[in-house]
Amino acid sequence: MLEVTIRKQLPGFLLDVSFVAKSGSTGLLGASGCGKSMTLKCIAGIEKPDEGRIVLNGRVLFDSKQKINLRPRERKVGYLFQQYALFPTMTVRKNMEIVLGRLPKSERRILVDEMLQKMRLIAEADKKPAQLSGGQQQRAAIGRMLLSAPEIVMLDEPLSALDSFLRVQVEHELMLSLTNFMGPILFVSHNRDEIYRICRDIIILEDGAIAAEGAAEDLFRHPGSLAAAKLTGVKNLAPAERLDEYHLKVRAWGITLCCAEPVPPNTTWVGIRAHHIRSRLPEDTVNCYTFDVERKESQPFSILEYLTHRAGCDAMLHLIPGQMDPVFLSGQEHFTADYHIPPERIMPLSD
Amino acid sequence: MKLKSLLVTAVVGVGILSAYCADVSVSAAVSLKECLNEIIANYQSAAPGVKIIPNYDASGKLQMQIENGAPVDLFISANQDKMDLLENKGLLQKGSRTDLLENKVVLIVPLSSALKVTSFKDLALAEFKEKSIAIGDPQVVPAGKYALEILQKLGIESVVKPKLVYAQNVRAVLTYVAQNEVAAGIIYETDGVLFKDKVKIAAYAPAGSHTPVVYPAAVVTTGKAAKDGAAFLAYLKTPAATEIFKKYGFGTIR
Amino acid sequence: MGDATLLDELTKTDWSPLWVSLKTGTCATAFSFVFGTFAAWLVFRCSRKYRAWWDGLFTLPLVLPPTVVGFLLLVFFGWNGPAGKLLRHFGMRVIFSWEATVIAGTVVAFPLVYRIMRASFEQIDPVIVNAGRTLGLSELTIFFRIMLPVAFPGCLAGIVLGFARALGEFGATLMIAGNIPGVTQTIPIAIWSNAEGGNMTAATIWVSVIILFSFLVILPLNLWGGGKGNA
Numbered sequence: 001m002l003e004v005t006i007r008k009q010l011p012g013f014l015l016d017v018s019f020v021a022k023s024g025s026t027g028l029l030g031a032s033g034c035g036k037s038m039t040l041k042c043i044a045g046i047e048k049p050d051e052g053r054i055v056l057n058g059r060v061l062f063d064s065k066q067k068i069n070l071r072p073r074e075r076k077v078g079y080l081f082q083q084y085a086l087f088p089t090m091t092v093r094k095n096m097e098i099v100l101g102r103l104p105k106s107e108r109r110i111l112v113d114e115m116l117q118k119m120r121l122i123a124e125a126d127k128k129p130a131q132l133s134g135g136q137q138q139r140a141a142i143g144r145m146l147l148s149a150p151e152i153v154m155l156d157e158p159l160s161a162l163d164s165f166l167r168v169q170v171e172h173e174l175m176l177s178l179t180n181f182m183g184p185i186l187f188v189s190h191n192r193d194e195i196y197r198i199c200r201d202i203i204i205l206e207d208g209a210i211a212a213e214g215a216a217e218d219l220f221r222h223p224g225s226l227a228a229a230k231l232t233g234v235k236n237l238a239p240a241e242r243l244d245e246y247h248l249k250v251r252a253w254g255i256t257l258c259c260a261e262p263v264p265p266n267t268t269w270v271g272i273r274a275h276h277i278r279s280r281l282p283e284d285t286v287n288c289y290t291f292d293v294e295r296k297e298s299q300p301f302s303i304l305e306y307l308t309h310r311a312g313c314d315a316m317l318h319l320i321p322g323q324m325d326p327v328f329l330s331g332q333e334h335f336t337a338d339y340h341i342p343p344e345r346i347m348p349l350s351d
Numbered sequence: 352m353k354l355k356s357l358l359v360t361a362v363v364g365v366g367i368l369s370a371y372c373a374d375v376s377v378s379a380a381v382s383l384k385e386c387l388n389e390i391i392a393n394y395q396s397a398a399p400g401v402k403i404i405p406n407y408d409a410s411g412k413l414q415m416q417i418e419n420g421a422p423v424d425l426f427i428s429a430n431q432d433k434m435d436l437l438e439n440k441g442l443l444q445k446g447s448r449t450d451l452l453e454n455k456v457v458l459i460v461p462l463s464s465a466l467k468v469t470s471f472k473d474l475a476l477a478e479f480k481e482k483s484i485a486i487g488d489p490q491v492v493p494a495g496k497y498a499l500e501i502l503q504k505l506g507i508e509s510v511v512k513p514k515l516v517y518a519q520n521v522r523a524v525l526t527y528v529a530q531n532e533v534a535a536g537i538i539y540e541t542d543g544v545l546f547k548d549k550v551k552i553a554a555y556a557p558a559g560s561h562t563p564v565v566y567p568a569a570v571v572t573t574g575k576a577a578k579d580g581a582a583f584l585a586y587l588k589t590p591a592a593t594e595i596f597k598k599y600g601f602g603t604i605r
Numbered sequence: 606m607g608d609a610t611l612l613d614e615l616t617k618t619d620w621s622p623l624w625v626s627l628k629t630g631t632c633a634t635a636f637s638f639v640f641g642t643f644a645a646w647l648v649f650r651c652s653r654k655y656r657a658w659w660d661g662l663f664t665l666p667l668v669l670p671p672t673v674v675g676f677l678l679l680v681f682f683g684w685n686g687p688a689g690k691l692l693r694h695f696g697m698r699v700i701f702s703w704e705a706t707v708i709a710g711t712v713v714a715f716p717l718v719y720r721i722m723r724a725s726f727e728q729i730d731p732v733i734v735n736a737g738r739t740l741g742l743s744e745l746t747i748f749f750r751i752m753l754p755v756a757f758p759g760c761l762a763g764i765v766l767g768f769a770r771a772l773g774e775f776g777a778t779l780m781i782a783g784n785i786p787g788v789t790q791t792i793p794i795a796i797w798s799n800a801e802g803g804n805m806t807a808a809t810i811w812v813s814v815i816i817l818f819s820f821l822v823i824l825p826l827n828l829w830g831g832g833k834g835n836a
Contacts, residue, residue: 046735072738085736089754098750099740148740415803483701488784490802516701517784517798527783531684532700 002152002184006042006052010035015049015208021152025185027199027216029192029231035208036188040154043186044079045072057151057183078150082157084141086129092116092140093125099148111147119143119177134162135170142177153178154186159194171198192233196220204231226349229271234347235317236277240270248348254313258286260343267348274319276345277307280338287341291316295333300326307339375579376422378406378413380429380493380566381520382454382539386599387427390592394583401579409520411491417442417573424580427451427568429539430493434567444577447570451587453602454564455540456497456556461531468553471560474535475507479514482534485527488517493564494524498537500561525550539564541600565604614806621787622795622811625706626772629791633710633771638764640711641718646748648719649726660723667716671776674712678781682708705782706789710771717770718763725759726752765826769819 002021007014015035019026028036041047043054045061048069054062056077061070087095096115100108116122119139129137138158145153158174159167175198178185189195195202196216203213204227212219212228223229229237238252248257248270257270280288291307294315298304301323306315318339379387384407391403406413406423414433417423418440426443428434437443458471466478474484487495495517502508518524521538528536529549536550543552568587570580586592593603648659666674682688682699692699699705729752737747753760775793782789784798792811799808 044735044739046738072735073741073743075739076741077739079736079739081732081736083730083732085730085732087733087737087751089751089757098742098746101742101746144740411802415801481698483783483785485783488798488802490798490804513785513787515785517786519801527701532783 001057002043002186003053003055004039004043006039006049006054008038008042008047008049008052010038010208013208015039017203017205017208017210019203019210019213021184021186021201023182023184024201025187025199027195027202028186028188028205029190029195029202030205031190031231034205036190036205037156039205040079040156040186040188043075043152043154044077045070045075046079076149076151078145078148078153080138080141080145080153080155080158082161084129084137086137086141086144088129091126091128092121092132095129095140096144096147099144115143115147135166135173138170139173139177142174146177146181150183152184152186153181154188156188157190158187160189160191167194192231204228206231223271223347223349226269226271226351229269229347229349233273234271235274235319236272237349238270238314240267240348242267242348248346252314253316254309255287255289257341257346258343259346259348263348264350266350268351269349271347271349272316272341272345273347274304274317275321277316277318277339277341280340284340286343287346288338289341290336290338293318293333293335293337295329297327297329303327303329375401375403375424375576375583376406376574377403377425377427377580377583378408378417378421378423378571379425379427380410380413381407381522382429382494382542383407383427383452383566383601384522385545386541386595386601390587390595393591393595394586401583403583409487409492411493412520417571420573422574423571424574424576425568425584426571427566428493429454429564429566430496430562431565431567432496433493434569437569437571442572444570444572444581447581447584449568449584449588450565450604451568452566452596453604454566454600456494456501456537456561456564457540457543457552458535458537458554458556459525459528459543459550460535460553461528462549462551463531464534464551466534468535470554471501471556472505472507473554474502474514475510479511479534482514483516483532484511484514485516485518485524485533485536487521487524487538488519492518492520494521494538497556497561497564501537501556504560505557544600566601614810618807618810619786622790622792623814625703625788625790626792629703629706629710630768630772632707633714633774634764634768636707636711637714637718637767637771638760641715641763641767642722642753642760644715644719645722645726646752648723650744663719664716666712667720671713671774672780675709675777675780678705678709678712678777682781700781701783701785701789703782703788706778706791709778709781710774713774713777714767714771718767721759721763721766722756725756725763728759729755761826765823768822772815772819 005018007016015038017039028039030036038047042049049062049064051064052062056075060068061075062068090098093112093116096112097108100111116125119142121136121139121143124132124136132140159171162170171194187195187199199216201214202216202219204211206227211231212223212225219228220232223232223234226237238250241249242263242265243249245262246259248259248263248267250257250270289309291309294306296304298319302319302321303323305318305320307318308315387405391405395401395403410428410430410433413426414428414436417426417437426437434448438448458468460466460468486498489495489499499508502511516527516533518527521542524536524538525542525546527533535553543550568584570577570584574580596603644663648656648663651659680686689699699708733751734747737751773793775797778791779794784790784794790798792815796808796811799811
């Protein structure tokens with residue numbers, strides 16, 4: 001288990017986070033430059049927080065008050081760098097062997113062979129990193145990291161540099177390689193899809209502070225804050241006024257919403273996912289409005305509609321996914337239709 | 352008529368002016384420095400209007416400067432070889448060459464030296480085994496050449512040669528010894544006496560161990576004030592000058 | 606001298622300056638490489654605050670005139686200098702010894718090696734150094750097995766330039782090692798000494814030797830290291 005409290009002044013913002021990561025994968029989600037990588041570096045000991053405390057499995061790695069600051073090599077933290085950081089002048093085998101320096105040669109050989117096998121790199125064992133593909137380099141870096149017997153594994157944007165085509169496969173291989181790892185895994189990314197797929201718990205960072213955290217499912221269903229909503233991909237966001245326990249007035253969209261659950265008192269914003277809006281059905285009684293609709297292609301197999309209630313209002317986005325065939329709308333489609341916003345899908349948000 | 356007299360006046364005027372503004376360039380072996388400076392001061396106070404500009408260095412260095420065209424009026428060398436070289440090149444005023452002074456060669460050691468040295472032959476002894484001995488570079492400094500002659504004559508050249516440090520002139524040898532960087536040095540008696548607060552004379556070169564140290568002097572033709580140079584040379588042979596030479600320990604030649 | 610043939614001159618020549626220069630150059634290069642690399646590593650790892658000071662100190666012999674370096678070495682190793690006194694205690698002496706030529710050569714070559722190695726280290730991607738640390742490798746292991754191999758092309762350049770500088774060193778060498786034929790008379794000192802003494806033939810021979818020698822040493826090293834990148 002990893003307990004982290006870090007405060008560090010960075011150019012432009014203050015990194016101020018505090019969280020606990022248990023076994024299994026925890027995602028650190030946030031936009032580029034929000035402090036995710038810096039957090040990892042502080043945990044690894046490559047950077048030093050101004051203040052804080054980092055404890056891994058009961059061992060204090062850093063404590064600003066007690067003036068404890070272990071060197072990286074004493075922390076037993078596994079860090080997979082975005083660029084993999086394989087040692088360029090050594091073969092894959094040597095890259096792995098050097099990590100086991102303290103063991104006798106025969107033992108080293110056995111362990112390295114095992115790892116090469118596990119990472120499916122036997123054929124590449126005597127090649128240098130420059131001769132490997134991206135995926136092979138990653139496996140080599142993971143293998144090397146695992147051989148150092150870390151108590152925690154941290155992955156810094158491992159899929160960000162890959163084409164989306166390769167991403168799924170590499171993601172799969174990556175998680176496969178880590179199946180037997182018992183400790184916490186910290187997965188840093190700015191891509192919410194990956195995080196959602198891979199991580200059980202998510203911590204959302206924005207400008208150096210934790211905007212939201214919780215189990216992935218909960219977070220996506222009930223973001224709770226504007227920042228979390230944005231980061232989990234809610235497209236329809238507008239300032240909202242709490243009229244009473246169940247009603248929200250949204251001036252920007254020109255509508256009033258009726259919610260299924262009580263609206264928290266500190267609600268100042270509202271969010272609705274683009275694909276939750278639907279055409280009105282006869283049995284719908286609340287949250288029904290007529291909109292001016294403008295259609296556009298969003299992606300090859302989905303249509304995006306811009307719904308405007310009245311002139312001067314902001315448009316709401318309505319996504320119709322799952323088209324069977326590629327969408328090619330002939331010209332601009334423009335019409336009026338009735339839509340319903342399901343009360344249970346309304347997300348009241350605080351600042 | 353007018354032009355002619357103007358011309359004559361001009362020439363005479365320039366002649367007088369040049370006589371008054373005459374800078375006499377004298378190149379002399381460095382051992383003569385303090386001594387010659389005193390003589391020059393006396394000369395200039397007696398004959399104002401003539402300025403003597405001395406240049407002191409190793410004789411070989413001075414000789415090469417003259418060969419390369421340096422404007423010199425009077426040259427005083429510490430040995431005949433360097434003067435011969437200039438004479439062979441036709442750079443000396445005919446008939447002006449004369450032997451001026453004599454000197455002796457001595458062995459000096461640092462004031463704080465604990466070594467027992469009483470003769471040049473001691474240089475070959477065991478106590479000098481790991482030490483250095485400074486002499487002038489024989490190619491450039493006459494004193495260095497004399498030093499080698501002495502070592503050869505005494506039969507200790509092969510033993511002493513590996514320990515020799517070559518210096519650029521006798522004053523540099525003196526400095527090395529005074530600063531204890533070397534265990535001993537070979538220079539002229541006059542230098543040893545002049546700087547007896549810095550070094551001590553341990554021995555005198557045995558008679559006949561080297562070519563006699565004779566300082567020839569001659570008027571050099573590369574300079575512009577040969578006449579004044581000759582005049583100064585004549586002064587150096589007068590009792591006023593020889594008294595000062597003797598004071599500093601140089602032997603004078605009639 | 607004009608009548609003698611070139612062959613006569615060559616056979617008459619005392620070849621000791623060649624051996625002195627070779628011995629001195631090799632030793633000075635080796636020492637300056639070790640010290641220069643170590644200094645580069647120190648400054649590389651030094652905190653930003655002090656870096657500029659250390660860098661200035663280590664680069665100093667490069668910008669100071671050789672005679673100033675010679676003077677300082679003379680004061681330090683001389684009879685009354687701190688190092689001189691200490692060595693005297695053990696019956697050892699540096700001034701006017703062959704060891705002094707190595708000291709002079711090392712001191713002037715050191716800043717060159719230092720700067721080249723430091724530049725090489727700075728070109729190393731810090732990520733791999735940090736990766737090494739998180740993997741549990743000691744700083745020494747990281748230095749010898751990761752940093753140095755990556756900086757290898759820089760090493761070669763450092764060695765070559767250090768050697769060239771040590772070989773050509775004159776001013777400081779003359780001041781602390783003096784002109785002792787066969788012992789401290791390096792080729793540059795031989796050139797100067799002969800030129801001063803009017804022996805232009807000997808001076809020319811040595812000048813040619815140094816040019817030829819420098820070329821023969823530097824060319825293969827550059828060709829060998831050139832394929833691995835520039836320095």
